[in-house]
Each structure stands twice: as C-alpha cells, then as structure tokens.
Amino acid sequence: MTNKAKIYAVIAIVAVFVAGYGVHHLFGKKPQNKGNIDVASITTFEQCSKAGFPIIKHYPDQCQTPDGRIFANENPPSEDELAKAEQVIRTFMGDWDHPQFQGSENNHINLVYVTQKRHPSNFAIYKPASQPPADYDFAEEYDRPVYIFQQKEFANDRCQVYEYQVAIKTKQVVEVGLVFPEGLEAGAAISGKCSKYGSMDTPSKNKDEIEQIAFTYMSRDPEHTKFLIRSDIQPEYFSSKSPTQHGWQWEDKSYKLPEGLVSDPFPYPMLKIIMSGNGKLVYYLNTTDLFPN
Incomplete structure (x- = not known):
C-alpha cells in the first residue's frame, strides 16, 4: 500500500468513527429514568414530550405514549x-x-x-x-x-x-x-x-x-x-x-x-x-x- 493510500485509509477510519460517535450522541440519548415514568399519569402534550416519548410531525405536532394515547400540542403559535x-x-x-x-x-x-x-x-x-x-x-x-x-x-x-x-x-x-x-x-x-x-x-x-x-x-x-x-x-x-x-x-x-x-x-x-x-x-x-x- 502506498503512503497516499494509507493516508486515505486512515482518514476513512477516522470519518467512520466520528460519524458513529455523532450518531450515538444525536440519536442514542434516551430520557433519563424513562423506566420510572408513570405513563398513566401523562395527560398533556407537554408531559409526553418532556418524558421523551416520540413526537409525530403533524399540524399541530403530536406526542404518543407507549400505551397508544396521542396528545396534540394545543399551544397556539406565537x-x-x-x-x-x-x-x-x-x-x-x-x-x-x-x-x-x-x-x-x-x-x-x-x-x-x-x-x-x-x-x-x-x-x-x-x-x-x-x-x-x-x-x-x-x-x-x-x-x-x-x-x-x-x-x-x-x-x-x-x-x-x-x-x-x-x-x-x-x-x-x-x-x-x-x-x-x-x-x-x-x-x-x-x-x-x-x-x-x-x-x-x-x-x-x-x-x-x-x-x-x-x-x-x-x-x-x-x-x-x-x-x-x-x-x-x-x-x-x-x-x-x-x-x-x-x-x-x-x-x-x-x-x-x-x-x-x-x-x-x-x-x-x-x-x-x-x-x-x-x-x-x-x-x-x-x-x-x-x-x-
């Protein structure tokens, strides 16, 4: 392998590592103490969002709890x-x-x-x-x-x-x-x-x-x-x-x-x-x- 090829190989490895690190930090974060959340007590979009449950892109946006309930963001625009x-x-x-x-x-x-x-x-x-x-x-x-x-x-x-x-x-x-x-x-x-x-x-x-x-x-x-x-x-x-x-x-x-x-x-x-x-x-x-x- 030539020196030039070795340099490209190292760059590629570093790029993969950095990309993986970024993906982990962007998407790998989970809500803290999610297992301790009382899902049944959630009754608003704000509570659902704060708990870290999925946000559904909609108009208005919606948040869905693990038990299937969906809460719409009722907050008006600015x-x-x-x-x-x-x-x-x-x-x-x-x-x-x-x-x-x-x-x-x-x-x-x-x-x-x-x-x-x-x-x-x-x-x-x-x-x-x-x-x-x-x-x-x-x-x-x-x-x-x-x-x-x-x-x-x-x-x-x-x-x-x-x-x-x-x-x-x-x-x-x-x-x-x-x-x-x-x-x-x-x-x-x-x-x-x-x-x-x-x-x-x-x-x-x-x-x-x-x-x-x-x-x-x-x-x-x-x-x-x-x-x-x-x-x-x-x-x-x-x-x-x-x-x-x-x-x-x-x-x-x-x-x-x-x-x-x-x-x-x-x-x-x-x-x-x-x-x-x-x-x-x-x-x-x-x-x-x-x-x-």
Missing part, C-alpha cells in the same frame, strides 16, 4: 405569527369596507384562533398508498399547513360566522367559508338571536354589482391572484345551489401534476368565489400557489 395571519385576513376582507362588519368591536374584524391543520379543508396533495389498509400516503414535502380562525361577529341571520384558513408558509388566505361556531346554543337562529345581522340574499343586488364586489376581494390579494390576468384562463360564471347566489371559477388546466401525485379536488390550480344575492361572500378557495412548481 403572537407575532397570529398577528401576521390576522392582518392578512383583515386586508382580504376589507375590514370595515363592507357593511357586514358594522357593529363589530374595536372598529375591525375580531378573530379567534382555532387550530392548525396540515392542509386546507378542501385541498390536498398526496400519493396513492403503497400498502393497505391506508388509501393515501401524505409526504411532508406536500403538506400545505394552514392556521384556522373564526370571526367573532355573526355574518348573517342564521348565526353563522366566517371561518378563515391562512397558509402558514406564505401567509395567503386560501379558503373562506361560513360555519356555525362551536358552542352555539340550540335554536339561536330560530329564536331570532341573529336577526339583526340580516339575510345574505336580501335586499338583492344585480349580477354586475355582485361581480364588482367579488373582484374587489381578489384585488386585495394581487400576489396570489395575479394569474387571473392571463389571457388563456377565462372566468367561468355559474349559478350556485341557491338560485340567488352567483359564482365565478378560474381553472389552469394546462398544469400537470408530477407523476405519481394526486390532488383533491382538482388536479390543477383553480380559484372559486361564491357570492350571496346581496353581495356577501359565501365561499372562497384559491389553490393557485399550492401546487408544486
């Missing part, structure tokens, strides 16, 4: 993170630009953080499962996590509120819909508790007026609606399930998903907005920046 997401919502909704927010506190939309999820309610990218019984394989690289907020003020006489989903990574309003808030007392709408918030259908506006309001929403997020200016994508108008509602949809059917991936509900970027008969937002979904480039 105040700075929430403030950024809330500002995005207020900008998109126009805050006080729309009469539906009259009567709200502090002269702007009031929001409550609810939770976070690994992808919006009506969007996901995944691979068909390679092994049963699972139907899908969700890879972390295709997660599109969102923060979910609900508006404190009622949006209509049915006692519904707006629910907003904001992309964590891009701070984009991805989805907006109407839901019944948790804890709503039974029969609240029937009893007239929310009658002062008015119907979403009357007094009615004509289609041109409603279209102008719909496009105003999208103009408030030019960074994520800029594809609408493309000449090859034309809006498709449709009447929603309610005869008094109006909707517009854009679809980029030229986009092709990478081989082996599936997207729900559409395999291509799209934007949909549905408006009520008197010009209030009913639903919004924008997946144009959620697909792999």
Whole structure:
C-alpha cells in the first residue's frame, strides 16, 4: 500500500468513527429514568414530550405514549405569527369596507384562533398508498399547513360566522367559508338571536354589482391572484345551489401534476368565489400557489 493510500485509509477510519460517535450522541440519548415514568399519569402534550416519548410531525405536532394515547400540542403559535395571519385576513376582507362588519368591536374584524391543520379543508396533495389498509400516503414535502380562525361577529341571520384558513408558509388566505361556531346554543337562529345581522340574499343586488364586489376581494390579494390576468384562463360564471347566489371559477388546466401525485379536488390550480344575492361572500378557495412548481 502506498503512503497516499494509507493516508486515505486512515482518514476513512477516522470519518467512520466520528460519524458513529455523532450518531450515538444525536440519536442514542434516551430520557433519563424513562423506566420510572408513570405513563398513566401523562395527560398533556407537554408531559409526553418532556418524558421523551416520540413526537409525530403533524399540524399541530403530536406526542404518543407507549400505551397508544396521542396528545396534540394545543399551544397556539406565537403572537407575532397570529398577528401576521390576522392582518392578512383583515386586508382580504376589507375590514370595515363592507357593511357586514358594522357593529363589530374595536372598529375591525375580531378573530379567534382555532387550530392548525396540515392542509386546507378542501385541498390536498398526496400519493396513492403503497400498502393497505391506508388509501393515501401524505409526504411532508406536500403538506400545505394552514392556521384556522373564526370571526367573532355573526355574518348573517342564521348565526353563522366566517371561518378563515391562512397558509402558514406564505401567509395567503386560501379558503373562506361560513360555519356555525362551536358552542352555539340550540335554536339561536330560530329564536331570532341573529336577526339583526340580516339575510345574505336580501335586499338583492344585480349580477354586475355582485361581480364588482367579488373582484374587489381578489384585488386585495394581487400576489396570489395575479394569474387571473392571463389571457388563456377565462372566468367561468355559474349559478350556485341557491338560485340567488352567483359564482365565478378560474381553472389552469394546462398544469400537470408530477407523476405519481394526486390532488383533491382538482388536479390543477383553480380559484372559486361564491357570492350571496346581496353581495356577501359565501365561499372562497384559491389553490393557485399550492401546487408544486
């Protein structure tokens, strides 16, 4: 063996030793006194994590105890993170630009953080499962996590509120819909508790007026609606399930998903907005920046 070969051999041996030492210290550490932990007494994510049990990467993260129980990290994001997401919502909704927010506190939309999820309610990218019984394989690289907020003020006489989903990574309003808030007392709408918030259908506006309001929403997020200016994508108008509602949809059917991936509900970027008969937002979904480039 030449001197040069001997030097390379020594370097290789040292590298293996160092790598093994590093792996041992990075992954070989175990929680202290793990055998003495009273697993049954663990009731929170913090206790599970502190005990050194496995953390499952999720939105929010989860910790699993040896007896199979799973605890979600219920701690909200930082105040700075929430403030950024809330500002995005207020900008998109126009805050006080729309009469539906009259009567709200502090002269702007009031929001409550609810939770976070690994992808919006009506969007996901995944691979068909390679092994049963699972139907899908969700890879972390295709997660599109969102923060979910609900508006404190009622949006209509049915006692519904707006629910907003904001992309964590891009701070984009991805989805907006109407839901019944948790804890709503039974029969609240029937009893007239929310009658002062008015119907979403009357007094009615004509289609041109409603279209102008719909496009105003999208103009408030030019960074994520800029594809609408493309000449090859034309809006498709449709009447929603309610005869008094109006909707517009854009679809980029030229986009092709990478081989082996599936997207729900559409395999291509799209934007949909549905408006009520008197010009209030009913639903919004924008997946144009959620697909792999």
